[in-house]
Amino acid sequence: MAARALVLASAAVSTAASAAPFVYLTNWYAQAEHGGFYQAQAQGLYKQAGLEVAIRMGGPQINIMQQMLAGKADCIMGYDVETMKVWEQGIEAVTVAAVFQKDPAVLVAHPDVKRMEDLKSRTLLIGAASRVSFWPWLKARYGFTDEQTRPYAYNIQPFLADKNIAQQGYLASEPYSIEKATGKAPKVFVLADHGWPPYATTVVCSRKTLQQRPKEVAAFVKASMLGWKSYLQGDPTPAHTLIKKDNPNMTDDLLAYGIGKLKSEGVVLGGDAATQGIGTLTDARMKATFDLLVRHKLIDPAKVDVRKTYTTEFVKNLKVLP
Template sequence: MAPIIYAIAWLSGCSQPTPQATSAETAPIQLQLNWFPDAQHGGFYAALVHGDFAAENLDMKILPGGPNVPVVQAVASRRVPFAIANADQVLLGREQGADVVAVFAAMQDSPRCILVRADSDIRRLEDLRDITLALGNGKAFAKFLQAKLPLEHVRIVPYSGSIAAMLADEKYAQQGYVFSEPLIARRQGMETRCLMVSELGFNPYTSVLITHPELIAEQPDLVLRAVRAVRRGWEQYLASPEETNQRIHRDNPQMDLESLAFAADEIRSLCMPPDQPDNSLGEMTTERWATLARQLADLGLLSGGAPSAGAFTNRFVEAAAASKKEDGHAPH
């Protein structure tokens, strides 16, 4: 579907304010995605497909995103009650006055990577030299890489969104997501190696559910119900993504089922890394947010001080985990 149609869908879906509702009433609410529907939204879709939103009396409408949909601003202005963003976008938005709060982090580790050819001698980010490197202009992770790496004889060029140049030039590397571009390259006969940006220390939470602090203050029960449904949805998606992938494919036919299955496999370890404590899906730490804020400040993207204060809360995800333990809920 063309981006203009997604933009129209977003505008039409943002016209209704968040309703006042008790847990006994069905509340029609919206969740604005940060991109076209794909596996990074798998748990949110799973909560819809498997009835977790409905079980919480939430009539959830998922609004597709795209390259120009301002998700942080949409929540800050209360055009939508919930949206998906990454942690660095949350902090950068708050710096500009967008009052939003993260309440659930689906991916503990960022999927952001630099792709090189599998037959390349480059095995670490520190080995990047004597190549052309395609990076998104102005992106925080790109600025971090340029500040931290020697990048000897590396020519930085704008990221085009395609792997065509990498296919044609063995001395070419580019940004990507570990769950996406490697399969695209493989289908065109090129195996790649993913150098994870998180291994260099830049690791913002990804696929983060955000809301407005006034909604937390005015309707905490609604926020809890949404987080509880989302948490169950992600449990379901990580365990068995097939049915949900069918729905994502229906909403975004450009994402075929093979791509979604590949992505779901890659995302699983990002959501629950080996060092992640049991029953902590979606939780965040003050240390991680503070580290990210310092990194962004060092890059000149934040003014400094304590910009991470108030940027997130574990209040609802911890309550959701506790309620699961009490009722013995398991994925369907």
């Protein structure tokens, strides 16, 4: 009996050791906006769920959607606009959870600007990717024009040099850098607070992963949302230690600023997450985003069935409440 037990135990260990790791690829270098995933890793929540998770960083030269299609990631950190649009090319990417209940995309202006409408008289720095996402919506909503724009090169120096310039940014990035450089907080307009509907920092998986590893996806989503709860409502130090290990350029000041904005703006714990749980996504929100893309001719409804671009299966009964 002892020998048989030893054989069985050895087989179990061998099976666990040979199980493929579950790879989650982020959209950028490690930062506070990724904190819940790192917290789940640091606190052993993935291991408790029976997973061997590898969190890998994205970056400016990494096309994370292509990486997933090539089988180098099971799921990626996605964004509704892109996830819906890739279906036009026959890429079956599916959103299974939405960490950010509001997109942290912002317009940053000098402190003298009081309202979004005031930006009609300013030069706006807008990036190429933004021109096929929120820019058409902004133009229609506020009367902005292409003629008032210049390309945004992910550098705040033009903004610092010209008080007539406003620019796109990310809630916990450009505003922080500008405040550090000038000693004054800029005026920040969070697009989501003005009606921009997409979720952000989502968990997006390939159709293949959902077919072949549904239990692992469910376990990953649950452990990740528990990680986000711990990160934002507990001690974030474990996550920050791993973030700085992956991204040595990350500073304690920026991490503190980032987590502070996630909390104060209700990015993760606000909206539907407050009552339905962290990571929740709804049919109504996904339809609102899709309808907006159709309205601004950013997506072809003849090629994309919005109902195939996401599933609520993994979050509808999760209820990881703040």
